[in-house]
Amino acid sequence: MASTFGFTLKAWQACYHDNPRQISDILRAHLADIPAEDNAWIYLISPEQLQAQIEPLLARYLDNPSAMPLFGVPFAVKDNVDVAGLPTSAACPALTYTAEADAFAVAQLKAAGAVMIGKTNLDQFATGLVGTRSPYGAVSNTFDPRYVSGGSSSGSASVLARGLVGFSLGTDTAGSGRVPAGFNNIVGLKPTKGWLSARGVLPACRLNDTLSVFALTVEDAFAVATVAGGYDEDEAYSRRHPKNVPASIKAQPTFAVPAAPEFFDDKQAEAAWLAALEQLKAGGAVLQPIDFTPFQQLAEQLYYGPWVAERTVAVGEMLNRPQEMDPVVYEIVSSGLKYSAVEAYQAEYLRAELTRQIEQALAxxxxxxxxxxxxxHTLEEMQQEPVRYNSQFGTYTNFTNLADLSALALPGPFRADGLPAGITLIAPAWHDRALATFGLRWQAQLGLPLGATGKPCPAQPAALPVSADHVRVAVVGAHLTGMPLNFQLTTRRATLVEETQTASSYRLFALLDGPIKKPGLLRDAQGAAITVELWDIPLARFGEFVAEIPAPLGIGSLTLADGRSVKGFICEPAALSQALEITEFGGWRRWLASQENH
Incomplete structure (x- = not known):
């Protein structure tokens, strides 16, 4: 059987399409091909544990395939996340316990058909961005074993980058779901806090933790997060999506970049960054340098102030057993004991002030x-300066969760020495989908090989799952781009999807009463295809948009030329008796142009 290493979700789905009953043979062979001595794993499941997952899975899939979009996809979980019946250690053997239930997100993924095959190595108690602070050994970089993998989600990034799983879960407090992605040429999605429930996850800093997703493509990462996420009423910090944010980033975005970025004299990292900026501009982005001071000040708070006491709370009684902890981790976590409640409140006030400055800067x-x-840095260098070099890695990550931002780490132009050097997009909370839409375009533009697999970037167009948080609306006249009422869309953070046509069963009229000419669309079997624009409107803003539509217009359902059904403008037939029919022009713009030529 050919190797299944390096498969994307679509490749795994294709693997089972014709004969889903092959799942047992395929996954047994896949598991057998994984080297047992690989220290990126803390625990690999046995063939018997694999089969125990597959048997009920196959029965459910055969009954309802559409309910299992991740059927048969193997995945890995960072070993501070519970999987029922398996040990959880957080890379601290003295802490190890057997989980009684799956973490909420793991349960969601299993319900969608994914198969959990192992628990991965990490910086102990998820404290570090390096991947070296583990009694199970330092996880090396997948491109050059002399270098660090990044952490704390080192094992999850490593097994994903080498294609041993279809996706993996990490966690991210200070950058643990992004730094390893950047160091291993993979995608690291750091979701908005509360989108993915933290129930069943050992906390590092409970207020600032989130599960994260590693994948070979942005398409896969967002698909997995969509399945794993969702409101969990039994998790105190779970949040509902506000449904008031944009669905995408426009084709020619405006991005902020640090005005004077710091690279700690690493000329190759700086050169890779400059190459990334050139690629961004080549893709149509406008770049605007901004003062990075408030971001830097907030980043420093996470480890060099009272916020570190959150880690002290999380570790709990293990602090009484320092001999059973990694010495660097113990030094960091125990430092939280020196802060008072007064200092903690002062730190929160400072966080809020800096967060407001960051919001205003990004607006x-x-x-x-x-x-x-x-x-x-190399593994050897990390031994010499374990704290200082770790701190450097967090320069562009530590502030993100403190400021309640979403982030997406993407592969970028490589360094001259052959090591990866990624970029990260950061935006307000719940802009995860918008970031992913740009990420799709970025991966297609660069066309880099996937992770460390050597496999090419998929040629087929990538897409995100249909959004339940937006309404797709077809506009035909005064709401089109550049037209007088387009502001009613843009001020509600609606985003343009595409220009297309209706099915050939509509008649178009011009309503000439009032200060603004408006179109009237009528379904008629003797009609024609009419040009429309599709816009995604945040669901929470859709009602107020509809409320502004004057009679005789309204919103109904339109059929597009390709068979899709979307919401769109319709008109009461009685109002069209005095209107001017303009169906022959095929669209509002062509009719307006004809008027200007007379």
């Missing part, structure tokens, strides 16, 4: 773009 932009990490 004019589609996103902030930063180097995922300003530099990289």
């Amino acid at each position: 004019p932009f589609d996103a902030l773009v930063v180097p995922t990490s300003p530099t990289i």
Whole structure:
């Protein structure tokens, strides 16, 4: 059987399409091909544990295939996330316990058909961005074993980059779901806090933790997050999507970038960043340097102030057993004991002030773009300066969760020495989907091989799942781009999807009463195809948009030329008796142009 290493979700789905009953043979062979001595794993399941997942899975799939979009996709979980019946250690053997239930997100993924095959190595208690602070050994970089993998989600990034799983889960407090992505040429989706439930996850800093997703493509990462996410009423910090954010980033975005980025004298990292900026501009982006001071000040708070006491709370009684902890981790976590409640409140007030400054700085932009990490170090160098070099890695990541931002780490132009050097897009909370739409375009533009697999970037167009948080509306006249009422869409953060046509069963009229000419669309079997624009409107803003539509117009359902059904403008037939029919022009713009020529 050919190797299944390096498969994307679509490749895994194709693997089972004709004969889903092959799942057992395929996954047994896949598991057998994974080297047992690989220290990116803390625990690999046995063939018997694999079969125990497959048997009920196959029965459910055969009953309802559409309900299982991740059927048979193997995935890995960072070993601070619970999987029922398996040990959880957080890379601290003395802490190890057997989980009684799956973490909420793991349960969601299993219900969608995914198969959990192993728990992965990490910086102990998820404290570190390096991947070296583990009694199970340092996880090396997938491109050059002399270098660090990044952490704390080191094992999850490593097994994904080498294609041993279809996706993997990490966690991210200070950048643990982004730095390893940047160091291993993969996608790291750091969701908005509360989108993915933290129930069943050992906390590092509960207020600032989130599960994260590693994948070979943006399409896969967002698909997995969509399945794993969702409101969890039994998790105190779970949040509902506000449904008031844009669905995408426009084709020619405006991005903020740090005005004077720091690379700690790493000329190759700086050169890779400059190459990324050139690629961004080549793709149509406008880049605007901004003062990075408030971001830097907030980043420093996470480890060099009272916020570190959150880690102290999370580790709990293990602090009484320092001999059973990694010495660097113990030094960091125990430092939280020196802070008072007064200092903690002062730190929160400072966080809020800096967060407001960051919100104001980012308001004019589609996103902030930063180097995922300003530099990289060897395993040997990390032994010499374990704290200072770790801190460098967090320069562009530490502030993100403190400021309640979403982030997406993307592969970028490589360094001259052959090591990866990614970029990260950062935006307000719940802009995850918007960031992913740009990420799709970015991966297609660069066309880099996937992770460390050597496999080419898929040629087929990538797409995100249909959004349940937006309404797709077809506009035909005064709401078109550049027209007088288009502001009613843009001020509600609606985003343009595409220009297309209706089915050939509509008649178009011009309503000439009033200060603004408006179109009237009528379904008629003797009609024609009419040009329309599709816009995605945030669901929470859709009602107020509809409320502004004057009679005799309204919103109904339109059929497009390709068979899709969307919401769109319709008109009461009685109002069209005095209107001017303009169906022959095929669209509002062509009719307006004809008027200007007379």
